[in-house]
Amino acid sequence: MARLTANFFKQDALVLAPLLLGKKLVRVSDNGVKNEYVITEVEIYRGEEDLACHASKGRTQRTQVMYNSGGVLYVYLVYGMYWMLNIVTGEENNPQAILIRALEGTTGPGRVGKLLMLDKSFNTENLSDSKRIWLEDRPIIDTYKTSIRIGIDYASEEWRLKPWRFYY
Numbered sequence: 001m002a003r004l005t006a007n008f009f010k011q012d013a014l015v016l017a018p019l020l021l022g023k024k025l026v027r028v029s030d031n032g033v034k035n036e037y038v039i040t041e042v043e044i045y046r047g048e049e050d051l052a053c054h055a056s057k058g059r060t061q062r063t064q065v066m067y068n069s070g071g072v073l074y075v076y077l078v079y080g081m082y083w084m085l086n087i088v089t090g091e092e093n094n095p096q097a098i099l100i101r102a103l104e105g106t107t108g109p110g111r112v113g114k115l116l117m118l119d120k121s122f123n124t125e126n127l128s129d130s131k132r133i134w135l136e137d138r139p140i141i142d143t144y145k146t147s148i149r150i151g152i153d154y155a156s157e158e159w160r161l162k163p164w165r166f167y168y
Contacts, residue, residue, distance in 0.1 A: 001024060001136040001137045001138055002136060002137050003128070003134050003135070003136055003137075004023065004127065004134070004135045004136065004137055005071075005128060006069070006070070006071040006126075006127075006128045008070075008071075009069075009070030009071035009087060009088070009089055009127065010069060010070040010071070010089070010090060010091060011070065011089060011090065012046075012089065012090050012096070013044045013045070013046045013089045013090060013096040013097070013098055014044060014046065014164075016070075016089050016098060017042050017043075017044050017098050017164070017166045018141070018144055018166050019140065020039050020042050020087070020098060020100075020135075020166075021039060021040065021041075021042065021141040021144050021166060021167070021168055022038060022039065022040075022138050022139065022140065022141040022168070023038070023039050023135050023136065023137065023138055024036050024037070024038060024039075024135065024136040024137075024138050025037045025038075025039055025100070025103060025116075025133070025134075025135055026133065026134050026135070026136060027116050027117070027132065027133050028131065028132045028133070029117060029132075030117075030132075036136075037103035037104060037105075037106070037115075037116075038103060038104040038138070039100060039102075039103060039135075040102045040103060040104050040167060040168060041100075041101040041102035041107070041165070041166070041167035041168075042098050042099060042100055042101060042165070042166050042167070043098065043099040043101050043149050043150070043164060043165045043166075044096070044098055044099075044149075044162075044164035044165075044166075045086070045096065045097050045098070045099065045164075046096045046164070047094065047095055047096060048095060050155075050159055050162075051155040051156050051158075051159040052149060052152040052154075052155035052159045052160065052162075053066075053095070053096075053097075054066065054076075055067075055095035055096075059095075062076065063095060065088060065123060065124050066088055066095035066096065066097055067092065067093050067094075067095050068088055068092060068124070069088075069090075069091060069092040070087075070088050070089040070090050070091070070096075071087075071088065071126060071127050071128055072087075072088045072124050072125065072126050072127065073085065073086065073087060073088070073122050073123060073124065073125045073126075073127065073133070074086035074087070074088050074097045074123065074124075075113075075118055075119075075120065075122040075123040075125075076123065077120070078110070079110075081110075082109070082110030082113055082114070083110075083113035083114075083118035083119060083120075083122070084099060084109050084110070084113055085099070085100045085109065085112055085113055085116065085118060085122075086098060086099050086100070087100070087127070087135075100112055101150070101165070101167070102167065103115065116133070141168050143168065144166055144167060144168040145166070145167055145168065146163040146164070146165060146166055146167075147163060147165045147167075148160060148161055148162065148163060148164075148165060149162065149164050149165050150165065
């Protein structure tokens, strides 16, 4: 299947999230081993107004990557041990990202980061031309479920209850 191009990721996160389900994530490790995984669960973080989104605090050194045009990675460390994999989406200066919550056979964004052997060097990686991580097209998943996002107790009820988690 073909690698997804930058234009694919320039869509609004609400449009793109269900389209990521079933896509193939390819990871080539430092020793040259190529592994392929299918995305089964994602979660949207959309704009400065979304109080669950890191960009709700505005443009900072940490969130600067979210203000890029879609197709780059936003990778950050939580709890001092888990690297979270997010794909920046949409147009430049409109901060949005989609968290990859699960891959076929691996559930939980911390486990995804560990499986993919992510580290800080992946932050700002461009999926269009990376030699070590990219997404490939696969047929669209027509039947999927939505629910509220997980682990965002710090956000107001309005934002906690958005059905912005997609899975199959």
